[in-house]
Amino acid sequence: MIGDSNRKMQQIPPLKSIQAFEQVARFGNVAKAAEQLNLTPSAVSHQIANLEALIGRALFVREARGMSLTPAGEQYQREISGILQSLALATERAGSAVGFDCLRLHAAPSFGLLWLLPRLDHFRSCHPEIQINLSCSYETLHFGRHQIDVDIRHGYPDWPSLEVRTIRHERATVLASPSLLERIPVSQPSDLLGQNLILSEAALVQWPQWFAQQGVALPQAPFALGFDRSYMSLEAARHGFGFALESSLLSQDYVKRGDLVPVFPAELSTPVSAHHLVFPRGHAEMSRVRHFLEWVQGQLGHVFNY
Template sequence: MPTPSDAVFNLPPLKAIQAFEQTARFGNVARAAEQLNLTPSAVSHQLANLEALIGRQLFLRNARGVTLTPVGEQYLAEISGILHSFAVATERASSDVSLDCLRLHASPSFGFMWLMPRIESFRQSHPDIQINLSCSYESLHFSRDKIDVDIRHGQPNWPTLEVRSVRNEHLAVMASPALLARRPVHEAADLLGSPLILSEATLINWPQWFAMHGLSRPDSPYSLSFDRSYMSMEAARLGLGFALESTLLARAFIERGELVVVEPQRLSVPISAHHLVFPKAHAGFPRVKRFLEWMKTELGGDFSY
């Protein structure tokens, strides 16, 4: 039976865990060394010590860098979130212990159009939780960037992470009432000669949408194109063209009557584009549990939990 001293002895050094995590992230010892402000030989030494302690090979070395072995992939999955937990614990110990900080990262349009208008509701029901929200399309690193939950846009292809998807979202053709009055639309072909706003961020763009309706892409160029959905919807609200956008994100525009969904039953496409993503270890954080429960309440049956 192991003694307490044996258990402590089997714990790997924190530097070795950091070297392992960064090397796994970059697939390159030199990049990991640069991130940790160490020499490549020092990182290699830490990795060799960790493999010796575990007694199994964690990486396969090749000319292009390193890749995880199956053992290394399992080890990475199981220690995911540990360094982040250390950072959070240290931060909490040095700050007001009466407040817990929930760190969120979101795709820009979801953060700006859906989450921001509802943050006050979360604050009112959870006054002991401080919220830190950042927005970008960049894939952040949970431990390095101190992120509890990442609300991502895209296909749910993150096998090592917990994923909660927003369901019943649709991409729909939408326009201002004034534009729709001037250029009525009853079927997809009616849009071929209409001013179209291209949203580069959506999972389905106009060319794919037209193809789904058996039509070729319009010959005329798009009147406008944007890399943010909220910009496309604002342009549509101003009557500058027809947008193909998420009804989830456009809900406030639609409820205020500033945008109209065109033929929703025939011209809308169901999608699953927004997902709450986090390491398995974060599921045990009380602040994350409470945020997920709040999201479930806000979205009702439109949230996989």
């Protein structure tokens, strides 16, 4: 029995090997992983070799362009995803005051500013025991290294090792200020030809796609203004600088206040799934994350797509 117990304990890999595996899996490159871990490339390669010897199977395919996961490596990555994050959080909780719980969020800037921030006070009133830390950027952060519980990402979902909850019922909608529509009446898509159009460079649905869907040839004139942030496009439209093609989710409060109005009926908007709540497998079991996910669903009025 003692021998069996020792053999089971020996199957727990060293923490350094897990760290090396996660970083090489992330970058597909030993040198970049070594830089992140402040180790030499040979030390990282040694840790990977030790881990593969312990498991008894190759975790990576070595290629001239870098390293990619084998099927066994992909399975291992899925199953240990978030283990370092959980360890870091457990260590943090052990050294924190009783009852302290910090929800660490990262969000795409426009979602964080336009949708999440105005509603955080409501979440705090529902869960005063949870402290919130919110950071915003378009950078894809590492959950363990940056200590992130939930990442609200913008784009096409392609994160197979993570849990993804996609926000539904978002649409790309043509919006304008009431004052602009008073000056320039618009009743059909072709009426926008020759008008000042605001380009949202990061949006998943842009003007060429929208015009093509309406059967209208793309105007040859350059766009009046272009921005790499949706909140800039919406602010420009609010000031009456032109027509914006933007997310109904991000523009929701502008429309409620009457700062912007949809130019066309809903059937001329385009469905889009652009925002996703992303987190390591198992994070939904944490009470603070579970409370946040339930609260977001309540605010949206629907359940997520999985």
